[in-house]
Structures are given as structure tokens and as C-alpha cells.
Amino acid sequence: MFPIAPDTATPLNPSKDLKRPRAEPGMKPGSRKRASLQPDPVPVTLALPGFVADRSEAAARVERLLQYQFHDRSLLEEALTHQSFADAAASYQRLEFVGDAVLGLAFSNFLYLTNPTLGPGALSSLRAANISTEKLARVAVRHDFYPLLRRNCPRLDLMVGQFTESVKQELEDDLGTAPYGGSVVKAPKVLADIVEAIAAAVYVDCTFNLVKLWQVTRFLFEPIITAETIDEQPVSTLHELCQKHGKVAQFKTWQKGGTTVANVFVDGTLVGMGSSEQRVIAKLNAARDAVGKLLGEAKQQVLTTGVGHVSGVEVGELRECKQKLHEQCIMKRWSKPIYKLEKEDGPAHDRKFLYSVQVQAQGHTYVTLGEPFSRVKDAENSGAQEMLKLLSKQVAISGE
Secondary structure, eight states: OOOOOTTTBOOOOHHHHTOOOOOOTTOOTTSTTGGGGSOOOOOOOSOOOOOBOOHHHHHHHHHHHHTOOOSOHHHHHHHTBOTTOTTOSOOTHHHHHHHHHHHHHHHHHHHHHHOTTOOHHHHHHHHHHHTSHHHHHHHHHHTTOGGGSBOOOHHHHHHHHHHHHHHHHHHHTTOTTSTTOOOSSOOOHHHHHHHHHHHHHHHHHTTSOHHHHHHHHGGGGOSOOOTTTSSTTHHHHHHHHHHHTTOOEEEEEEEETTEEEEEEEETTEEEEEEEESSHHHHHHHHHHHHHHHHTSGGGTHHHHTOOSOSSSOOOOOGGGHHHHHHHHHHHTTOOOOEEEEEEEESOGGGOEEEEEEEEEETTEEEEEEOOOBSSHHHHHHHHHHHHHHHHHHHHHHHTO
16 A cells, blocks of 8 residues: 655545535425535534545556556546546546456456355355455555545545544454454445446456456455355354353344345344445444444443443434434434435436435534435435444444
């Protein structure tokens, strides 16, 4: 990894970039400007990602990391350009499309050759785990790719900064070596997109040579998830821990849009949460979250008495989450949640709304993004549900 040099990395100014206009009176509920009725957010204290303005240096860092010299550097510049960057002739979206497919094929070949006794179901699970958003996002964080990306999206910077901090916490908790992550902070898809786009840039530049692509990029994905490591640690540790205290751990999963959400209950008490595009990874993330909380000094009461919620922040069903978040903020004297309409898509008969939620708590500003729903209320509840998960993790870490 090549750290950002002070003279080339420019930090963003969140208090300036996140300034929102005042809403006009008479807005209809559910309209695009509805969220503007909320007061301006307080300045964000979270350290935001920098930006490498010298594009030659940005490209050189990737080449040094990969030990690969691009024949056409414009491919790399395209891979390092987000669609929000107005001056760009092209963004990474086309390359990301290719990268998603080619990494799937590269891992299919590798897993097929190295696991001669595994059936198609097990091979599919291994492939999904190795190219999941959570896995690829951590690749981007580990190799500091995001500051190399040309973009103009302060809210995206906030989410990436928030996720990066959660990954650092994993490392401090000695959890960073597990390949699938485990944080309840949702991995921003943009981080996985960057990795896929860079892989595609190499693939196109070497004239679509799959063997060469794997030789150049394989090290990025280490440790590669294997049949032996995909589920051995958090799930087995959780069950062993509960059995030792005469308790029973149960998993409950459900689909939310394209994401699987998993909860872990110990004798009816919620102790862990996780989510992923893949069910197996959601379960692993939830198990790790539960183990981390159960092993915490202040959290032993769940194992010994079964009383209370581990995190101090309860996450209920989707329809209850906005109210629960409001109640938690009042009880803990946190700022009132700010809901913002981020995206409105689809025809009039099938409109979808996507909301983010912002909360000032524990001296930090947290932002989460929900899933798209056809009803504004459901979209806001989805954002609130993600916020409750995040606050649950942060409260558990701080011991508040």
C-alpha cells in the first residue's frame, strides 16, 4: 500500500461540501425536496478520505502496486473516475461491468482447479464469498484506492470514511485477518466497483488475457476464502461459547431488496446483526458481530443471565425502525435523525425512493443509506434500520 503524501492528498471540507439549501414552503410529502425541510446538519467530525490531484501520481501508484505497466494509461484513468465527476469524458461504469464478469470467471477457474472434489454448490458459495462487495471493499481500503478516484460526491466520501473507520476497528480488534470482514457498517459499493474497474483495465490492456490478469491481480484478494476457512471461525465459536454457558444461539434471516439480513439471538435476546448480498456471508457477519459483543467485558450478562440487549440499541422489524431510532435518540440525548431523499427512480406507477439518515451521536456524525422502496415511509424505515445497526455497533465498542 502506498500512503497518501501530504503534498498530493487534499482533504475535503465536510462543513462546506455538505451544506444544504433551505426548503421552499408548501412542499408535498414524498417530493424530491422533502428532506430539505430538515435543519442543516452539524459539521462532520469524521476524518474524510483525501484526494490525489496529481493524476500521473495516482496512476503510478496503481502501477507500482500491481507491478504492471499499462500500455494505455487512459484505461486506468477511466477506472479511477466516478460518474459524479462532471469533467470526465467517461466513468468507470463500463469497466466495472467487465470487471464484475471477469473476476467471476477468474475465480471460477481458480476454484475449479484447486478444489477437485467440491460440487457446483460449494464452488458457487466460495466464488460469491471471494468477490462479494464486503470482500472487494476491504481490498480497496487495504490498498488505499479511494483517494485515487476522481469524484464529486461529499455524501459518498462520508460513507467511505465511515466504513474505513470500521475496518480500522476490525484491525484493532484483531478481526481484520478474516477475509469476509464482519462489520455491521455496510460496505459502500463504490469501493468494490473501483477494484472491479481496475481489474478490467488490466484485462483490456493486456488484450483480454485472463491468465495475465490473474497473475497481476491475484495478490490483491489475499487471503482467498477457501472451503476450510469460509465458516470455521465465527459460527463455530458462537455455538461453542453459548454451549459453555448453557445457552442456544439461533439465526434468523430475511431478504431486504437484494440484500440478506441476518440476526443472531441467544435465548431470545438479539446479540448480533449482519448483512450481505450473499446469505452465507450475512450469516458469518452476524456471527462475528455476536461473538465480539458476547466476549466484551460489559456484555457478559447476556450469557450469564439472559437479561437485556447487548448493544443497548434495539433493532426491530422494518416498519418499527424509524420510531425506534427516534426513541433511542431521545433517550440517549442524541440529535434528531435527519432523513434525506437521495434518489427517486422509476415510472409514475412504480416509483422507488431511496433515503439516507444522519444522526449526531457520541461526538460523531453517522450516515447510513437504506434500500429503495415504493413508499416513502418504508424507504425511511429502511434507512433507520441501517442506522440502528450502525449505532448498535458503535455503542458496543464504546461501552456507552
